[in-house]
Amino acid sequence: MYALVDVNNMYVSCERSFNPRLDGKPVVVLSSNDGACIARSNEAKDLGVKMAQPWFQVRHLVKSHGLIALSANFELYADMSGRMMAIASRYTPLCIPYSIDEAFLDLDGIPGDLTQISRHLRAAVLQELGLPTSVGLANTKTLAKLANHVAKTCDRKPGHYPAGLSCRLAQVCNLAELAPHELDSLMQLTDIGDVWGVGRKIAEKLRAGGIKSVLDLIRADPASLRREFSVVFEKTVLELRGQPCLTVEEAPAAKQQILVSRSFGKPVTDVEVIVEAVSEFTSRAAEKLRQQGSVAGAIQVFFTTSPFRTNDRQYSPSLTVQLRPTADSRHLVSAATRSVRNIYRSGFNYTKAGAMLLDLQDRKAADQQGKLDLFAPEPRSAAEAASRDRTALMEAMDKLNQRFGRGAVRIGSAATAKATDAGTAAWAVRQDRRSPRYTTRWDEMPVVR
């Protein structure tokens, strides 16, 4: 049995946790450079703000409806994410982080009422972090994701599913508790676009073929789906029918972060082993990053002891570093290894480690904003783009700086002298409206009266 737990509107919820003035208001969080809405409160969704909608298209709502816009505060979100994952890890040794705000919990062999356990987990995250979550339970990951969607929908739009089901399944939805006809009813009322692994194009093709609801989908012939789409898609459908078969590698990628994390076979105490593991995870994440044509503006590394080894002292450090947006493995791995050494402490038995790339931006868009590759010719192939280490401009800049002293040559838009501080570097993102980094910067802790 799997439980998929995720934080509702995570970035907004993190902001609200430390600023009650945002409760009940329409709030959006903007991407780096304040370009697009990457998170919306329910009130903002009700105003019609769409995911990834450009800021300039909705800024009029500030005056007309009191919309509040905040610049993304990745250090805060990543730190809260680490805390949430650690809380989830109390309930099972097999907690698999999937993105910054989602984790799969493998509950096979866990004794007790799994729905009650999930409610307990939800209550703990709400009390200890102030973050509301939804939990979906089922015997496959794809169904657990679906159950999570149902849990959220029943909470937010009680009219969508039959009233009898809605109140039972809000916030925590366990598909194993449903009678077959109840499950069918849920599936009939759920659009295929809400299934994990069904993107817009696949959904359009399915609808053209007369498949609109999840119920339609599971009644279709898997073999013909494999022919028409892919083996992985067939597995998605088999999972919807209750057959666990998707591996971690085949699982759809999370949209806003790339996370690679593994548990160690045996507890690890040596920093060099952690460094090597995290480097490997970072490289893999960087490959996926380049494949999807993105660059990353931040990287978080984390490793942890296991609360299930009750004789072990517990320590779960993590560190988020902001970067000049890059898809270059060398930069990312270098930042990752420095971070590991920064937070590592000896004398602990670490059982898991990971790396997460955050603040993903479209590579072309980042180019256009003048942060990268100013005068470099277009790469002749994807392979060349993927393997390009530094641009000719950057190399020329470096040579001149080495010869004439640091800061001799800077990108034209730079306003300040210090090139290493994320806040003042030439590539500094516009973050006019970022909240304080409440949990990672001593000078920015919340103030109470």
Added chain:
Amino acid sequence: MPAGFDDDFDGSQVHAAGQAPARPRDPVASSGFGSPGTDFTVKRTDFNDALVRHPQATFVMRMSGDLMIEAGILDGDVLVVDRAITAAHGHVIVAKLDGELVCRRLVHADGVVALETATSVPQRVTCGDDRPLDVWGVVTFAIHPMQV
């Protein structure tokens, strides 16, 4: 163990004499001098162990103003706030009040639920249906920086 050394010595924790440490101890690390075949490890007094009972639920906040001076919390003090502890009568807590985070003493007795300042004349805000108590966390330590 060399004769004469206390088997219960655990240099990593600051706790009152005679009181059991809060965490189950690794018998090897807690012996202070290790045992043959392991590394020699002496753990320095650790602020995290001493001040943080629930790592995932512990946050720091800064007190602004004089509304809690009678509780020993001065303007500019750093508060260690634990969200995993259930607030009870007499606790100093951080609460949400009218859209703000405030530090107050919790009154929860004789049917009264209220937030009170710790001033020479305490000011009380009673909580009820129209304004329910909304606890953020319990203050476990207040750290006063000295002028240095």
